[in-house]
Amino acid sequence: MAVAPFPPPPLLASHAAVRAAASRVAASRTIRVAGEDSHQHPPQVAALRRGDWVKLICGASFEDAADVRNLSLVYTLAGVDCIDCAADKSVVSAVNEGIDVAASIVPEVQRPWVMVSVNDDCRDLHFRKAEFDPEDCPPNCSKPCEKVCPADAISLKRVMVGGEHAQSDPICDKLEDGVIMERCYGCGRCLSVCPYDRISAMSYVRDPATTAELLKRSDVDAIEIHTTGKGIGMFSTLWNSLGESINNVKLVAVSLPNAGASTIDFMNATYMIMKSNLEGYNLWQLDGRPMSGDIG
Ligand code: SF4
Ligand code: SF4
Known part of the structure; x- marks a missing residue:
């Protein structure tokens, strides 16, 4: 067993x-x-x-x-x-x-x-990892990838960027962090739930x-x-x-x-x-x- x-x-x-x-x-x-x-x-x-x-x-x-x-x-x-x-x-x-x-x-x-x-x-x-660039994600995504991961291997936070020169560089937000590689065990759950098809599997x-x-x-x-x-x-x-x-x-x-x-x-x-x-x-x-x- x-x-x-x-x-x-x-x-x-x-x-x-x-x-x-x-x-x-x-x-x-x-x-x-x-x-x-x-x-x-x-x-x-x-x-x-x-x-x-x-x-x-x-x-x-x-x-x-x-x-x-x-x-x-x-x-x-x-x-x-x-x-x-x-x-x-x-x-x-x-x-x-x-x-x-x-x-x-x-x-x-x-x-x-x-x-x-x-x-x-x-x-x-068994030998793969999920990967994506959180900066490519819409900041208002409800982050189903993070919720579905059974290993807590996805961590995303929404941050404010810009604003120093408000006219030319208005404040906007984006997502940071992403897949915690050492925790991802390649189960594949997140791959299918991303509504924007941003996640890929990296095999090795x-x-x-x-x-x-x-x-x-x-x-x-x-x-x-x-x-x-x-x-x-x-x-x-x-x-x-x-x-x-x-x-x-x-x-x-x-x-x-x-x-x-x-x-x-x-x-x-x-x-x-x-x-x-x-x-x-x-x-x-x-x-x-x-x-x-x-x-x-
Ligand atoms: S493949 Fe599985 S373990 Fe890896 S980040 Fe996606 S849901 Fe989590
Ligand atoms: S579900 Fe897709 S778009 Fe949304 S945060 Fe996760 S990877 Fe990004």
């Missing part, structure tokens, strides 16, 4: 608040104790095999380190097996800081695996060299590779770019849409590429559609 946590929880101020939040989140779930289910496999893999694996998805494009840290703290206490985050140095550090604080509160809590999410193709909706591919460096860290346990299943060449390029660093992680997950019979062929071709230097566990996620890029 995967948990996408939006809207984000409020910032947590004290250990008491953290404990209260964790117990609400945990609800029916018992805090896992390190070493459980570890007869043959790590507890995270044992949970996968049992079918009750829970992964917190911070969002492949969500990069607000403070919220990521707090989400990681609460969900570690709630007993998740894995925390999936953006392949970004500061985000990975924020996840680990949250886990460390959770372990300082409940020392026996299971340390979740830290997974970084990357893509081989910019067509994957995570830099493989940066990812390769991240995989060398001892506090990164897993990688999720998002592929569209439409081009084995792009997967091959990414895989080769990651080089030997892929051997540092315990789990390689490949996420792709389930397109029916052709998906098996693609999986076989993908596996042939990975096989020669795949040392950890291998997980296939046939999501059908992106989960955190949730408005397709």
Whole structure:
């Protein structure tokens, strides 16, 4: 099971608040104790095999380190097996800081695996950001984009400009600020609500060299590779770019849409590429559609 946590929880101020939040989140779930289910496999893999694996998805494009840290703290206490985050140095550090604080509160809590999410193709909706220039917006717009955003990633304020030389430069107003890039996770909600068609989506591919460096860290346990299943060449390029660093992680997950019979062929071709230097566990996620890029 995967948990996408939006809207984000409020910032947590004290250990008491953290404990209260964790117990609400945990609800029916018992805090896992390190070493459980570890007869043959790590507890995270044992949970996968049992079918009750829970992964917190911070969002492949969500990069607000403070919220990521707090989400990681609460969900570690709630007993998740894995925390999936953006392949970004500061985000990975924020996840680990949250886990460390959770372990300082409940020392026996299971340390979740830290997974970084990357893509081989910019067509994957997890990897995009909304963008627009607020100065192009009519100042009297009712700002439905700001209201619809589930991540509070759009902030607009109306300001007065001009007026110093009133005759030639009359006072007028305009909108300022716009998309808070580190909070936008590319859900797409704002794109369709703008009455003036001012918002566009900017897609990107995570830099493989940066990812390769991240995989060398001892506090990164897993990688999720998002592929569209439409081009084995792009997967091959990414895989080769990651080089030997892929051997540092315990789990390689490949996420792709389930397109029916052709998906098996693609999986076989993908596996042939990975096989020669795949040392950890291998997980296939046939999501059908992106989960955190949730408005397709
Ligand atoms: S794409 Fe989603 S998260 Fe990003 S600004 Fe628009 S509504 Fe907010
Ligand atoms: S809805 Fe469109 S025009 Fe209105 S503030 Fe948002 S981006 Fe600008």
